Structure formats: structure tokens, C-alpha cells
Amino acid sequence: MTDAANVEQRFEVETPFGPVWLWGRDTGRPLVVVATGAFAESWVYDRLQLTLPAVDVVRFHLPSNHCPPLTPNNLGTISRGLTTALQTLFPNRPTAIFGLSTGALVALAVTAPQVRRLVLVEPFLRTAHAWPLHDLPRIARDEAQRELLWNVLGVAEGKIEARDYRHLLDRLSVPTVALVGRTPLGERRRVPAMPSLVDGADRALLQTHPMVHVFELEGGHDVATESLGELFRHVAHAAGAIIADPRRATS
Template identity: 35%
Template sequence: MSPRTGALVRIACAAVEHVFVQTSAGPFGFIGRLHTDRRRPSLLAVNGSFPQKDYLHDLPDAFPGANVLMVHVPGMGKTPWSGRSAADLTIGLQEAVSLLFRDLPLVVFSASTGNLLALGLTNPNICRRVCVEPFFQTERLWPFIDYARGELERHPKDAGKAQFLWDFFGITPDRLENRDYRHLLDCVTQPTDVVCGSVLLGEPPDDREVIWPSFTLAEEREALAANPLVTLHPSPPGFGHAVAHFQPGKNLVNRLNHGALRAAAELCLPV
């Protein structure tokens, strides 16, 4: 540590180490970097279901001047499924956010399933949001339904995974029940950028070996666009649910997070 940089707390090394925060809804595992020298803008990234290895783990190095933590939905990463509802997990995550970020101006970035927890956060220091591919109903998400049933077939003894897929998505090997999260559309109370894939979700094609389309339904885009705090950013042509995984979609998301962090940095300045 040098006098110029101040103290630094790393909560990740090569994206494999976690700090676990025990909450009323069970543990959450975080990776990232926190600074202790002065008030800095902060970014919380909430990952989705079955993410690619190291997805979003590069964010601390992408924004080295900010406090950046990434958290997995319990059941993903190294955190076991806790058997709690999305609403309960939101409360638990809120407790962890209060502990880790205190009153620092906070940007919440959430991807896919991560939006089901992140959109319900009511921490008063949240000043901006960036949401990638939010979805609010599950029974029409045929690409994920196919994937989930494949996971259940490959891991028939994984009771935690089976419970997660039923609780969050209403999916079993032979049953499908909608999970309705449309109440979260009313939770957007900060300036929010929403990135959606340009390939719209339609009926399942005969050839399922195609790009996953966007999970944000047309009517959900209309509801989001009707909120004056929301700015919709359709992806470049040809991108679906994985819009933030590849260029130029990844650059778009990084630019939006950077802009949100700049706005948060203004709130860190002395009055």
C-alpha cells in the first residue's frame, strides 16, 4: 500500500476466491475489489443462472478506480442453493449490500436471472441501474426450458439444482408452471439502462440449435419503455440473450456501466 493509493481490499484472486456474507436468506459469495482510502463510486454486479466460467469476473479490472463486487445467485458459483424464494434472497442480498457498500453511491448491474434479485433491492444509496436481458415471466423461455431439462437429465441426483429450477422457473422434467415476476417492473425508481437482444423470442423452431433469442418479451419492453427513468438499448442485429458476452454488445454494456459510475462519482464529491 502506498500513501497515494490508500488501503485496498481484494475479494478475488484470479476470479476463484470468494468472501461469503451470511444473511437472513443464507450465504452470498462475492468476488471483486474494495478501496478503503476515500469515497468512491461502487458497482454491484448480480450474475445469472448457469453463467459461463468467469463471466463478469473481469469487471474489477475493467473499472479499477471503483469499488466493484460480483455476486452469484445462490446455487450458482460456489454458493449452495439455500432453498429461499427470490423475494427472500433479495432481502438477504440487500443486507449484504448494506454491509459491504454502506452509504457509497452504488450502481447495480444485473444480468438475466440476476435481475430477479437486483430489481427488488431498495438500498437508499442505489443511484443508477444497468439491466441486461431482464425477463419477467418464465413459461415462454423455451431455450432455457430445454437447457434446464438437459441439466436435470444430466444431474438427476442434484436436489438443489432441481429445487432451484422449480422455485425460480417452474421447470421439472415433465412439468412447466409459469413464474410471474412482472411486479418487478414497478421497482425501477432510479435512472436505468436496459440492454435487450435484438432477436425477439418467438415460437420454438424445429431446429433448436440456434442462437438463444432475447428473453425480454415485446410487451415487457413496452412496459419498460413507458417508465421515464428507463432507457432501452436494443443490441446490434443478430444478438439475443447472450448480448453482453460478445462484441460489440459487451462494449455497449461496459460503456453504460462506465457512464453510470461517472454519475455515481459525482455524488462522491464534497458538497
């Protein structure tokens, strides 16, 4: 970032499961949290603050990706760790979480009461049938990442075990946008880019939830690249909603 007011800093919070790291700024404004997916590059969305100057943007990588793993490194501890960090660093701050892929599952599982909006990119709810996930262990860089893949996605070299996160929708109570790719998952095949991991059954479940609006965008799992303008429109709308939230005045 070039503007001194927008330079990122790293926030570290000790939790019962280990340290949680966040990168961003804190000027007291409403908060947009970016929860990235597996193997996200360290710089992903590090300039989003310039696009959303009226809020504070902080970025969260999955533990073991550019930051220490948690113990145990599974979705429950990751979401509880992020919940603890948000309540410690930004108590009572109206918050929207922008979750991508596995980060979308983390966003769904966070229980911090200040979270008022979710924007979820490709929030797959089940893993066993999502065949593109099965190849991820081959690109894991170390044992911590392999443990994360097994615990959260149920995939390891030569081994697949179902992970089912549909129950996270049962407690969803804030307005949520789910952005899913139009390229269907289908059967295992050679494809130029990863298809959507949100199959028809998960898509239907999201569409019938009273708090979720589903939008199909061009592309597959990487709709954040294929439909960047549309993606930013939804994130900017969520940011505007938390700025205008009437509870902000009494928080």
C-alpha cells in the same frame, strides 16, 4: 487479476436465509455490483475491475452456483440476502448493479437504499412463454440448482409454472438501462443461439416506464457477448454516474 491492488477477495455475510458470498475488492470507492445469471461460470467478469479502476467491483453469483443456496432459494430471499450483504459490507456506498438475465431480476428486487443505478441485460419479466428456459433443468448439476430453477423460473423436468416479475417495475425509482437482444423470442424453433427472452409485451412495458431507457443490441439473450463494447459503455456510464452523485459527499 495481475495488479495486486485489484486482486479479488471473497466476502461472506450471514443472513437469515443463509450465507451470501461476494467476490471483489473494497477500497472505499463507489461500488459496481455484478449480479450474474443461472449457470454463469465462476470467472464471469472477474477482470471488470481492470476496466473500471475508479470504482470497486464485486461479483455476486446466484446462490447454489459457486456458493451455498439460501433457504428458501427463491427470488425474494436472494434479493433480500444481497440487500443485507450490501448494507452490511458497504453501507452508504453509492452503488450501481449490473444484472444479467436472472441476475437482472435480482437487481430489480434489491432494496438497498444506496443503489442509485441499474444496468439490466435481458431482464425478462415473465417465464412461462419463454421456451428457451424450459430446457434448463436438463443441464442443472444438482438438486440445489434444480430447486433454484423451479423457484425462480418455474421450470422443472416435464413441468412449467408461470413466474411473473412485472410487479418489480412498480417500485423502480432509480435510472435504469435495459439492454435487450434484437433476435426475437418468437415460437419454439431450432436456433444457433438463444433468442431474446424479453418478448414484445415485456419490452413495451419496460419502454413505457419513466425510469427505464431500453436499448436494442445485436444478438439474442447473450447480448453481453454479441455487443460487448456497447455493454461496457453503459456500465462505464453508470459507474461515472455514481462517482458524480452529489449524495456521495453527505453519505
